[in-house]
Amino acid sequence: MKKIAIVIFIILGCNIFIGKAQERGxxxxxxxxxxxxxxxxxxxxxxxxxxxxxxxxxxxxxxxxxxxxxxxxxxxxxxxxxxxxxxxxxxxxxxxxxxxxxxxxxxxGEQQDILNQFSKINIDLLEGQNRIQEEFKQAQQKGDKKKMQILQKQLENVLENALQQEKMLLQKYSSSYAAAYVIFHEMKQLEEKFLIDKYMLLTKAAQETVPGRIIKTYIEEWECLTEGNVAPDFTLFSSTGDSLSLYPLKGKLKLIHFWSCEDIACSQENVELLDLYQRYHLKGLEVIGVFVGNDKQKWMKTLIEDGMIWIHGFDENHRVADLYHVKKLPTIILLDAENQIIAKNLFGKDLQRKIGEFLKKSK
Missing domain, CATH: 2.60.40.1120 (Carboxypeptidase-like, regulatory domain)
Structure with a gap:
């Protein structure tokens, strides 16, 4: 069962009233x-x-x-x-x-009341998700595929219902600080299209609040990471003990690979990247692995076990992942020799085809 990323405010049983304003604060x-x-x-x-x-x-x-x-x-x-x-x-x-x-x-106060209405949606979503996932686990143990399909559909419906409720609140309180604050807290979990859609529900007054301005800046940063723009430089601790920077690296084509030890998809991608690296490195492909995590020992162990013989950097505080607005792992970004973004999140045969075509043209 796929996991759903949600932002949870830990508030249960909220009964709110608007307090009388105090001149003293x-x-x-x-x-x-x-x-x-x-x-x-x-x-x-x-x-x-x-x-x-x-x-x-x-x-x-x-x-x-x-x-x-x-x-x-x-x-x-x-x-x-x-x-x-x-x-x-x-x-x-x-x-x-x-x-x-x-x-x-x-x-x-008033803004707290609005915030708690959003929080209630997330709490109900979490409770529904936990209940369905527990039932799914039991059905999985019994091998009941029909029940698993029904529960998967229920989970999708619960999520869709929560999204619709949230949208209604954003429209109702579109001028509020609280609405901008809720979107601000969700923005790093949202795909950019959904973030922009939510941001555009806000009135100018809400967009000009502090969280509203942060959202706007975040969207502008993302727009600078679309194809055709130059990728930002970064420096990380490398697997060899030195510092690793993007711009000084030479290569006709640079592949930045954001990954983690915990993700099975990342492990599968490591195998495919090894094949691509061995096939295209001498033709101009440079692979830069960016490990997003905190466990250096596990990172180094995985590099050895998976035969990851290309360049690697350790992104302990997710600084580079945040800089590149990485939403999920693995994430792949292709750059030309001038660090211009030419493709994002291609995998499998699509990635192999893009690399082959690009290097063939750049001979």
Missing amino acids: FQISGKIDGILEGTLFLMSDEKGKLEVLDTTSIMNGAFVFTGKVERPLSAYIMVPNSKNYIPLILENVNFMLNIGKTGVLIKG
Whole structure:
């Protein structure tokens, strides 16, 4: 069963009311079940990276944040000893949070109310996906192919329903900061066409918010990565212990291969790339493997086991993958000698044909 990438805001059972605006700013008051003391962090990633806005102490399971914002601002409360976070859109109103073991009850302002409506869609999608995947696993164990096909169709319907609900909310709240924020959080998981479609649902006011401007910049960066444009240079740690940069590499044709050890499709692609490399390297093909992951030891082991004898770089923080807007692995990008993009995501016979034709013309 194919996996579905979704953005999940961890909020359950949200009953919201719009708090009365306070001239002094916002106040976030809350309780946490099971944690009597500790430190909470109020953080924001509106500018594309996490920034600590404030910290506060938990006393007898209760906490308070206070502050003031000039406009709506996306933020998170990080819970001690947990990977979960509580998303907020700060406005100068009172917030009330009740953080339980099974969910979070939030009462806040107008933008928070909108955000929670989007979050509810994602939560319902996650619950539906988990239920269907469990049933699919059971059907798979029994070898019930008919049931598996039915469940696959159900999963597609659940996803389509969630997408339609989200679109309706984007249209309803097209002028809101929250709508732009939701798209901002999804953008790196979306194919560019779908991202542009969602972005165009926003009014000018929403497009000019901070998350709206980040989305616009992201789309503009992607447009610079289409065929005919020059690919951006990068430098990575190489498998030989030196630094590896794209532009200094010589070759009539450069093939950038973004991959990971965990993906079966990547392992299959490694076999095909070895054949292409052996066939075309002396004719001008240079292959640059970009490993997207954090495990250097596993990376080096895979290079040896799969016989990956071409050039390799280690993209530990996904910096180059993000630079090239890589959405899935493996991803392949073909460049000419001047680093101009000539093709993207060709595989199998299509990739072999393109390489053969290009090198034949460039003799």
